[in-house]
Amino acid sequence: MEKILVNLNKNTYPIYFGNSIIKNLKQLLEKHGLSQNIFFIIDKNLEKYWGKRLNQELFYKNKKKFTYILSPGENSKNYLEVNKIYSSLLENNFGRDTLIVACGGGVSGDLAGFVASTFMRGLKLVHIPTSLLAMVDSSIGGKTGINFQKNKNLIGTFYQPDFVLIDTAFLTTLPKSEILSGMGEIIKYGFLSDQAFFSYLDQNFNHLIDCDLKYINYAIFKSVLIKASVVSDDEKEEGLRQILNLGHTFAHAFEKELNFKIKHGEAVAAGIICAVILSYNLNLLPKNLMMKMLTLASKIKLPKNLAEINLENVLLHMLHDKKNRNGKIKFVLLKGIGEIIIGAEASKKEVISALSKGISAFY
Numbered sequence: 546m547e548k549i550l551v552n553l554n555k556n557t558y559p560i561y562f563g564n565s566i567i568k569n570l571k572q573l574l575e576k577h578g579l580s581q582n583i584f585f586i587i588d589k590n591l592e593k594y595w596g597k598r599l600n601q602e603l604f605y606k607n608k609k610k611f612t613y614i615l616s617p618g619e620n621s622k623n624y625l626e627v628n629k630i631y632s633s634l635l636e637n638n639f640g641r642d643t644l645i646v647a648c649g650g651g652v653s654g655d656l657a658g659f660v661a662s663t664f665m666r667g668l669k670l671v672h673i674p675t676s677l678l679a680m681v682d683s684s685i686g687g688k689t690g691i692n693f694q695k696n697k698n699l700i701g702t703f704y705q706p707d708f709v710l711i712d713t714a715f716l717t718t719l720p721k722s723e724i725l726s727g728m729g730e731i732i733k734y735g736f737l738s739d740q741a742f743f744s745y746l747d748q749n750f751n752h753l754i755d756c757d758l759k760y761i762n763y764a765i766f767k768s769v770l771i772k773a774s775v776v777s778d779d780e781k782e783e784g785l786r787q788i789l790n791l792g793h794t795f796a797h798a799f800e801k802e803l804n805f806k807i808k809h810g811e812a813v814a815a816g817i818i819c820a821v822i823l824s825y826n827l828n829l830l831p832k833n834l835m836m837k838m839l840t841l842a843s844k845i846k847l848p849k850n851l852a853e854i855n856l857e858n859v860l861l862h863m864l865h866d867k868k869n870r871n872g873k874i875k876f877v878l879l880k881g882i883g884e885i886i887i888g889a890e891a892s893k894k895e896v897i898s899a900l901s902k903g904i905s906a907f908y
């Protein structure tokens with residue numbers, strides 16, 4: 546089992562990483578002094594395959610325990626569901642001595658994190674991400690959130706967990722569409738980091754989407770290292786952490802316009818390609834690199850509804866993005882692999898052109 550630290554002074558915590566390491570959960574909870582009552586939030590799809598096993602690992606000794614089963618999908622990520630969880634905590638007499646264990650993909654992690662950060666001014670929290678996307682991105686760095694009026698993660702907090710446990714064995718029961726979606730975020734790290742990781746992803750793309758553990762373990766490990774290091778440098782996204790938003794202004798607008806009928810990682814794949822094309826159109830990125838990046842990301846197959854999306858509406862959503870400043874859309878753009886520009890601006894015409902070319906790259 547590997548251990549990667551997110552270094553945040555008094556909020557420092559480890560990410561435990563490996564295959565079939567869920568068996569270490571009891572021991573890790575004890576090591577971290579997490580002997581509290583456990584409120585376990587688990588995604589319904591996952592519960593089918595892993596519920597029994599996880600219950601065995603979590604609910605030993607005579608602790609108070611409760612399992613809250615969450616309906617999968619972005620539609621659960623709202624204040625109605627938060628209300629239901631708060632009510633369940635209260636009805637079942639969970640107090641400040643509660644540990645929330647969040648098990649599932651990005652939705653369960655963001656939602657459970659939000660509940661943990663707000664209920665009684667903060668409960669202990671452990672993340673067990675089970676989707677590829679949650680393993681490489683959303684479970685790390687303490688962003689919690691819920692959607693509001695179709696605006697992605699509009700309400701949220703920064704709240705770091707006590708630890709994260711990434712067990713790649715969970716990937717064996719994950720549908721292939723989820724692996725492809727997670728690849729959107731992994732490829733983002735390929736663009737943000739270095740030539741070696743970019744080439745690794747490019748050369749081994751088929752092994753990765755087949756979830757060949759030898760390859761996917763390395764890609765996850767490397768992505769986690771990158772994310773942990775960026776978050777360690779800038780916990781609250783005041784500077785460097787903004788690079789992780791590469792493609793996300795486009796992606797969130799796609800999700801909103803398509804009523805979340807696109808997976809987040811799919812939207813990110815399309816978003817990073819639009820950002821790459823915009824970078825090229827603004828004479829920041831050389832053509833050969835744009836072509837290489839486009840070839841890699843467009844291997845991810847995207848749903849048909851994206852091809853027919855209304856670009857003017859997408860632009861309007863982008864104009865309301867929470868990352869904008871002074872009424873201007875702010876972009877993360879690229880000058881090369883690992884050469885990143887934060888806070889770039891572009892005209893509406895340039896954005897529409899990047900959107901149209903970016904989307905057509907996938908069809």
Ligand code: GLY
Nearest residue numbers: 682686688786789
């Ligand atoms: N997903 C971007 C971040 O965690 O900052």
